[in-house]
Amino acid sequence: MQGMNDNNSIIRGFETRVFRYALIISFIFRSLRLVHEYLIGSPHLVMLLGILNILLIALVFSVYRKYYVLGLSVFYFQTLFTSVLTWNNAGGWNGSIPYILLVVSVVVIITSHGILQIVTLLLYGLVLILFTYTHTFESLSIPNENYSDLSREVDFLVMTIILISVTLYLKNNFFSFRESVGLNNERLKESSETLAAQNKKLKEQQAALNGIRDNLQEITSSKISEVHRKAETLKEYAFINAHHVRGPLARVLGLINLIELENPDQQKLNALNKIKREAQEMDNIIGRITEVIS
Numbered sequence: 001m002q003g004m005n006d007n008n009s010i011i012r013g014f015e016t017r018v019f020r021y022a023l024i025i026s027f028i029f030r031s032l033r034l035v036h037e038y039l040i041g042s043p044h045l046v047m048l049l050g051i052l053n054i055l056l057i058a059l060v061f062s063v064y065r066k067y068y069v070l071g072l073s074v075f076y077f078q079t080l081f082t083s084v085l086t087w088n089n090a091g092g093w094n095g096s097i098p099y100i101l102l103v104v105s106v107v108v109i110i111t112s113h114g115i116l117q118i119v120t121l122l123l124y125g126l127v128l129i130l131f132t133y134t135h136t137f138e139s140l141s142i143p144n145e146n147y148s149d150l151s152r153e154v155d156f157l158v159m160t161i162i163l164i165s166v167t168l169y170l171k172n173n174f175f176s177f178r179e180s181v182g183l184n185n186e187r188l189k190e191s192s193e194t195l196a197a198q199n200k201k202l203k204e205q206q207a208a209l210n211g212i213r214d215n216l217q218e219i220t221s222s223k224i225s226e227v228h229r230k231a232e233t234l235k236e237y238a239f240i241n242a243h244h245v246r247g248p249l250a251r252v253l254g255l256i257n258l259i260e261l262e263n264p265d266q267q268k269l270n271a272l273n274k275i276k277r278e279a280q281e282m283d284n285i286i287g288r289i290t291e292v293i294s
Contacts, residue, residue, distance in 0.1 A: 014173060016065070019072065019111040021169050022104075023061045025162055026079070030054050032158060033096075037089075040146040046089050053082050072112055076120050079104055080127060087131065088141035095147065096155035101128060103159075103166060110170070249286070253279050 034050040056078050064071030083097045090097050101124055108120045130136045256276045 015111045015113075016068065017173060018107065018170065019064065019068075019075075020061075021166075022107045022111065023057055023064070023075065025165065026075070027054065027057045027061070029158065029162060030057060033090075036151065036154060040144065040148070040151055042089055042144055042146070046086055046144075049082055049085055053078065069116060072116060072120075076104065076108060077123075080123060084127060084137050085141055087137060088143040089147065090144075090155070091147050091152055093131075094152060096159050098128075099155075099159040099163070103163060106166075249279055249283055253283070 030050060030053050034047065034054065037046055037050060056074060060071045060075045064075075079100070083101055087095075087097050105121060105124050108117060108124070112120065127137070253276065256272050256279070259272055
């Protein structure tokens with residue numbers, strides 16, 4: 001799970017770095033185009049749109065870290081909207097707009113995913129199809145008579161530089177991204193090996209615990225058997241005590257009682273009383289032993 005989170009963080013970091021670079025390049029390119037549009041006398045509406053475009057790029061650059069998806073959406077859709085409104089002013093198919101849409105489509109693929117990526121690419125594709133096969137957007141864009149061959153050459157040179165710059169940046173980031181993924185995979189491998197070693201150790205400890213448990217069960221069974229044997233011995237002793245010892249003692253006490261009935265003299269009576277007390281004490285002791293053992 002941790003490895004998956006690390007990979008997601010690496011991917012998100014890669015997307016964020018590419019998007020930041022795209023914002024910087026867009027700001028520079030849009031500033032150059034604004035100067036170019038001013039020099040070739042573009043309509044004020046086109047100039048105003050260029051200024052608004054630059055301000056939106058700056059705004060997105062200031063908030064994209066916290067509101068990444070919102071920043072992506074604003075940047076891509078304002079670029080598409082501006083491209084539609086300046087299509088003819090920038091030379092149409094012979095100008096820079098088709099290259100811009102192509103580069104932005106590549107950036108969309110690299111910096112976004114999911115529904116946002118699908119919707120954005122579908123919109124960009126739909127706009128290009130409409131420009132190719134219909135005249136739907138031609139009325140929205142005013143042609144600029146001052147857009148000359150020199151303007152096309154300048155736009156082509158700028159777009160070439162941007163494409164080269166983007167390609168180099170993506171290449172360097174791709175190698176960095178691949179290295180990060182490789183390091184992450186190495187960490188995952190090390191973690192897997194550590195977990196395997198710990199699992200093996202746990203199994204060994206479990207086997208040792210099972211051995212101790214079995215040994216304890218064996219010892220316990222042995223002790224229980226010994227206790228049972230001693231209990232049987234004590235029961236046997238109690239039986240012997242009750243029948244073989246108390247029987248004769250009871251008979252002795254009975255004889256003493258008979259002798260007392262014959263009215264012996266005082267000397268004999270004193271001796272009998274002593275014998276009787278000792279016999280009764282012995283009988284009491286044997287009785288208590290019998291009760292404890294029982």
